[in-house]
Amino acid sequence: MEIKLWRELLDPYAQAVDELILKFNHIKQSYRSRGEYSPIEQVDGRLKTISSILEKAQRKGFELDEMEEKLDDIAGIRIICQFVEDIDKVVDIIRARTDMRIKEEKDYIRENKESGYRSYHIIIYYKVETLSGAKELQCEIQIRTLAMNFWATIEHSLQYKYPQNMPENVSVRLRNAAEATVSLDEEMSYIRGEIIDAQNSFLIKANLVRDILNNIQNLYQKANTREIIKIQDEFFRIYRSDDLDELIRFHKELDIISEGYRSQSLN
Numbered sequence: 463m464e465i466k467l468w469r470e471l472l473d474p475y476a477q478a479v480d481e482l483i484l485k486f487n488h489i490k491q492s493y494r495s496r497g498e499y500s501p502i503e504q505v506d507g508r509l510k511t512i513s514s515i516l517e518k519a520q521r522k523g524f525e526l527d528e529m530e531e532k533l534d535d536i537a538g539i540r541i542i543c544q545f546v547e548d549i550d551k552v553v554d555i556i557r558a559r560t561d562m563r564i565k566e567e568k569d570y571i572r573e574n575k576e577s578g579y580r581s582y583h584i585i586i587y588y589k590v591e592t593l594s595g596a597k598e599l600q601c602e603i604q605i606r607t608l609a610m611n612f613w614a615t616i617e618h619s620l621q622y623k624y625p626q627n628m629p630e631n632v633s634v635r636l637r638n639a640a641e642a643t644v645s646l647d648e649e650m651s652y653i654r655g656e657i658i659d660a661q662n663s664f665l666i667k668a669n670l671v672r673d674i675l676n677n678i679q680n681l682y683q684k685a686n687t688r689e690i691i692k693i694q695d696e697f698f699r700i701y702r703s704d705d706l707d708e709l710i711r712f713h714k715e716l717d718i719i720s721e722g723y724r725s726q727s728l729n
């Protein structure tokens with residue numbers, strides 16, 4: 463196939479990767495701006511390289527004109543979660559979406575692969591709008607924890623070094639390492655509540671500080687300088703005291719003050 467044709471064929475897949483990364487990052491951001499824990503920690507995506515497509519077509523024995531039907535991971539998204547429990551939440555989010563139609567789900571967590579690989583895969587149909595019209599294409603979403611991702615990344619790089627001929631001692635080490643990631647995920651799950659609480663109070667504090675600073679900035683146009691300096695000093699005092707309840711109280715008070723100035727300026 464000519465290079466130009468490859469580009470035409472792969473362009474919509476590149477667009478799908480870009481759009482899906484944006485959408486999943488937006489979900490993550492929406493949780494965080496509500497001060498809630500996000501089951502999505504990180505989103506990555508990639509377009510399968512031409513050499514990897516050729517290699518898979520040869521390995522699976524299909525012609526290049528069947529590629530779009532037979533190859534479901536030309537567009538690939540990877541969603542990384544902190545905890546195993548988050549994976550089911552992300553799966554539910556995807557199942558509930560109207561812009562992603564599920565073709566297939568593969569649960570390599572409950573039934574991990576011979577290699578030790580663990581991850582949850584969802585193949586979706588996703589529609590992109592291109593210059594030549596709408597096109598529905600397949601995309602693979604891999605959902606896994608940070609620990610699963612660590613293992614898969616290292617193991618994947620070794621597959622390049624030993625294509626189909628991994629030495630037995632390396633395979634054994636990798637299977638041991640895979641078991642260690644299962645224990646790591648389990649241990650982290652036991653203290654999940656504790657970790658989420660800590661992350662949530664950090665988020666709540668960050669959102670409060672952002673709102674308070676916005677409010678103070680807006681007051682500069684309405685209140686007198688002496689009053690603003692007083693408010694600012696009070697804010698710094700509470701911020702340094704690291705008392706979240708005080709910060710919440712101050713945030714509410716500042717809202718009332720700002721509201722007062724807003725209605726004054728309307729009158």
Ligand code: 0O2
Nearest residue numbers: 510514518534535568575577578579583613614615617618
């Ligand atoms: P790349 O470079 O990520 O694109 P297969 O026959 O196993 O190659 P299949 O049947 O299409 O692939 O589906 P499967 O088994 O669900 O695998 C799809 C993708 O999952 C793989 O894509 C890998 O990214 C990942 N994967 C599956 N098994 C393993 C494994 O044992 N180790 C690692 N590290 N990753 C795995 P590609 O095309 O192999 O690679």
